Amino acid sequence: MEMPPPDPAILSRKDQIVAGLRAILPADAVIDDPVETRAYECDALSAYRCPPLAVVLPRSTAEVAAALRFCHEQRVPVVPRGAGTSLAGGSMPTADSVVLGVARMTSVLEVDYADRFIRVEAGRTNLSVTGAVESAGFFYAPDPSSQLACAISGNIAMNSGGAHCLKYGVTTNNLLGVTLVQMDGTVVTLGGPFTESGGLDLLGLVCGSEGQLGVVTEATLRILPKPEGARPVLIAFSANDIAGACVADIIRAGILPVAIEFMDRPCIRATEAFAQAGYPDCEALLIVEVEGSAPEIDEQIALIRQIAARHTPIEFREARSEDEARRIWLGRKAAFGAMGQINDYMCLDGTIPVSALPEVLRRIGELSREAGLEVANVFHAGDGNMHPLILYNANTPGDLERCERLGAEILKLCVEVGGCLTGEHGVGVEKRDLMRVQFRPADLEAQMRVKDVFDPRWLLNPAKVFPLDASAARRAA
């Protein structure tokens, strides 16, 4: 993975740029000490690192606007950062860039239970949005697995999903409005606590634009009443394609579970060794969670049991207590940690049509054998969002490169069967150079024209999303 070489003219002006930022921001909002800026050298895609020129940590929309306006005048690239949990390198800096972090902007600005929304500063973490409303019986639905740490600003930038989006949708379906600061410092309000604003859906366009169109400083989010209860079942199968067929039948039957999670044998084996959740010895297992009151849950699970029986499961395990429910989820929730215990791993998140599941799993198995690297699969089966985990050893020379090549092959396979490169993590730098696998030149050009409108100088998070050669002329202009 390459990044554009830093602009020597900017590097040589570092002192002047930092002094300029200090003149318009509070003293503690500007960091340029090389030891301190190192904390911002990467996000959760930690294989790639580069300390930025400086870091600014504003406390208000006005300070964000001032910092952006200054960088715009000085033609200094800006890399926006929420909590730095991107798995795609979405907030990875370059040496000539200023990182603009919104982590100090965490306030709750307004809560309205009658109109069912919350307005927050965008640096607030995902889980603490729910934390602010749960005493009244409400929650914020999108639940990326990093929800303890990740910021709403990053969720909006990547249009984050989560395990429960089969029922509740992803960020864009739960976002009502934003305050957006454009690169030239213009502050724009899009949407609000109502369904539509007339005009083009600019809010929908900004959500998922990976911090390239503006910096979101405030967000109005839909909140939902918590269901009365939830209960998971675990269904074990002797083959991946049988589990896949069972998923299809559950969906067709008109039950809308809140989550359908799938784990294959390599993943089950690793998590068992790590978490001892007591999973059955099987090729594939599903965790299906349904919500409602106790009798409603019984009604749905009875139907799921009936459907599963047609696929001769090895085991159908229904949680009969809180503790049993916890044990069913234990292995799934420990999966990533378990993998990290054994090996370094790379987590992909391509999405495929649910119908292609058996074929894709078989071909991932073939690719894995060819590459000589093990792949474990754990994913959101209801919506086809795969999470193949490629295991490698970072200390073995050449292993990372082999891993990346295998990852690229798997993502190409996802596109080939009708899916996409990324279902919830975003493109960032990680999948940037694969974009042509999914998009024709005219499709990419159309997207880059959108950036031209919001950020004509291409200063905001410029070396992301689009293949470097595709965006080169724009970045150089």
Add this chain to the structure above:
Amino acid sequence: MSHRPETEAELAQLVRDLPGPVSVRGGATRAGPAAGPEIRTGGLSGVVLYEPAALTLVVRAGTPLSQVEAVLAAEGQRLPFEPGDWRAVLGTEGTSTIGGVVAENASGPRRVQAGACRDSLIGVRFIDGRGDVIANGGRVMKNVTGYDLVKLMAGSRGRVGVLTELSFKVQPIAPAQATVIVDVPVGAAPAVLSAALGSPFDVTGAAWVAGQGALLRVEGLPGSVAYRSKELQNLLSALGAARIEDDAAIWTAVRDVAPLAGLPGDLWRFHLRPSQAGAVAARIGGAVMLDWGGGCLWARVPRGVDARAIAAPFDGHARRMSGTGLAPADPPEPQAVARITDGLRAAFDPRGIFSGDADADVLYP
């Protein structure tokens, strides 16, 4: 001059060759016939791909909505966002196309739970003003690859390009449904609707209709529907006399804004904070209907009256859906938003091909 291309490639060539602005029409059920040159999308018709087990439908933009609904119903499925038939309330004719539904982001009562048209739309193909074919999104329901032009196109009303193909996430038709009706006047309705929508009983419709009261729908498995409707009735009885009905036609009427059809005057639609709907209804007077828990207010006002001005102050947006009053159909956008909108339209349509009547105050009749 009316063009009716039969293929996407033919449409792209047509746009490249167009000397000047054109109007785009699906079934012309909303804007009525065009005054100048027009493109009719009806030739781009048919289902491209339908996978019931993946809840995925890909369809060409000129396909009649009724055909889309029939194809889905044959497999026990439906469009989640419940688009309405507004011909009666708008006093128009024609046949709704799925492309027109998307261009309007037309969404019915279930929006309050399942989201709008834009939330079910997962992929588009369209022709921009240069005549380029542009694809975005796809046929999978989780996709964050690149910018979301799908959302840009939903509700763009023909101002960015001509839609040629659309992918949707669909849903199974619920086996059972019931409606709790609470006898309250419009001023008290938002509180009733909010109480229901703030409950855990998963309401899929929350409207108020004159002569009926507040309407709350639940859908799902039969036992669950029985349980939730009973619980809602208990919860809402404190706010007014509450009874349970199972007549699905209640929601067809809400979807089609039927209570306001055939009445004289201009039709207005407000998107607003639900808790403001009661006060706005009182200021407007006359015939109104609430949907989306009060987040949508339809009003019939005397011809030429600026309902937006009368309703103020409120947070949200008001559009005149029919009539030709002195007030613009849409209010002017704030300057910073207008700058982006204008920039995007220039980027996708530098020759202004789609400025035909997309900006003109042509709402029918």
